Amino acid sequence: MASRTTHPVLDTRSLNRATLARQLLLSRAEMSARAAIEHLLGLQAQNVKPPYFQLYARLAGFRPAELAALMESRQTVRMVTMRSTIHTHTAQDALTLRPLVQSARDREVNYFRKGLVGVDLDRLDTSARAFVEAEPRTMGEIREELLKQWPDADPQSLSVAARCRLPLVQVTPRGVWGRSGQVRLTTVEKWLGPGTDPREGGGHRPPAVDEVVLRYLGAFGPASVKDMQTWAGLTRLREAFERLRPGLAVFQDENGVELFDLPDALRPDADVPAPPRFLPEFDNLLLSHADRTRVLAPELKGRTWRGSQAYCTLLLDGFLAGLWKLEGATLTVELFGTASKARRGEIIAEGESLLAAMTGEGADGSGSGPGSGSGSVRFGPIHG
Incomplete structure (x- = not known):
């Protein structure tokens, strides 16, 4: 959306350097892997190894064993969140960001509604949850279990419904460096243990969208409303940006698109050197803006x-x-x-x-x- 008001202009190189700084790619950060995953709001993780390479590119002294230990101790988990893709998140973010994108996952289920005729989705939730919480299951096993109850339903549609309606995590050893394992799933609440299930008064609630906007800008800004919507796979986020506008710095790019940022965030000079960096497939740096010309x-x-x-x-x-x-x-x-x-x-x-x-x-x-x-x-x- 083009701005009707003139704001300070950030050219492509300025946007590039600001984004690299937030992404810890101008210089490696002296930060723990857990803190970095939290700062970055997760790591894209369709495959097992990319999160490890993402952290190596960003952190001083990182070794794969550090993230492997976080996975095995359940301080981080792998699950479907933004853009309906697998991300590695801290346990806390898994509990809060996943509900934030539930509306998008519901729309995804609706796309498969023709294959779910006659399926009671609330009953599917209950059945699938009980099945995976008894012990972690493969998606094939989940699908076969659901087909016993709805034999006329489309198998893929049942899989999509379970995947989207339940907060499923991939259990270890999947995601652990140097080990292999079939994808087996259970609910995030079951995996993380007592006190994490909001249905039982555990206290974990989705954060206000405003909080996530601020965190997104801290990791990916300066950015437009459309940029964040691309990152999250959500729509209708302008209201949140407008609520926050009085406390934000506002710029525009060379095309007049309005960009928001945290007032005190890093915005290095456009001529600051940027060292070579090897990024794995699906790095969020390349996927989290509607306009990707900044990189x-x-x-x-x-x-x-x-x-x-x-x-x-x-x-x-x-x-x-x-x-x-x-x-x-x-x-x-x-x-x-x-x-x-x-x-x-x-x-x-x-x-x-x-x-x-x-x-x-x-x-x-x-x-x-x-x-x-x-x-x-x-x-x-x-x-x-």
Whole structure:
């Protein structure tokens, strides 16, 4: 929505540097993994490894064992939240952000209503909850259980209804670095234990949307109303922004779109250096704004995907500049354009650091850290 009022203009580079600073990508933060996950409002996690690589790109001294321990101790969980995708959240955010997006999940169920004719959704909730709380189940097992009660229903529609209407978490060992496991599900309340079920007066309630707006701006701002709606997969958030307007800083981009921000948030100079960063597939930096030109040049739109496959991405000078792929201890980098010898040296140094921390002796936290592993960084195509 174009602004009718003239506000200070933030150009693309200024937006880029501000967003990188909030995303902990201008310099690695001296912050715990748990604190970072909370600050970022979760990590996109369709696959198991990306959250680990997201934290490595953002935190000083991060090793996979730190997040693995949070998963195993149930301080963090994997579940469907924003945009109907799997995210890794702190336990507290899992209990509060999931209800915030329930209206969008209800709309998703409604899309499958033709396959749910004759299905009592309240009864489905009760049956599915009892089934997964007895012990964690696969989605196939949940579907088969529900088909016993509604044999004429569409199996996929039953799966969608259970997935969307219940706050299901993926139980460990799924999501634990170095381990594997089939996706098994139970409710977030069952997984986190007594006192977390709001039906029993546990005290956990969805936060006011205003609070989430402020947190979003802290992690992704400056941003428009439409940007946050894209991140959350929700609509009708303008009311919340208008309530908060008196306490917010207001800018506009070069197209006149109104941008909101926290008054005291970091907005570094546009010329602040941005080091190379290797981001995994589905990093929220590339998915959480309606207008992604702050990190993605228009001519590169579509370069991070092929069919249903998403590629890992390389940031250079703060902007998308290439793709990368890790096979064993070899990191292959495909640049979209040219890079100077000095810039290639920076890419190699960052890549070697990643290899040492994520594939070498230091990956489990027991080795000596960067430099202790072995591997190589090469430039070339990552796909045919």
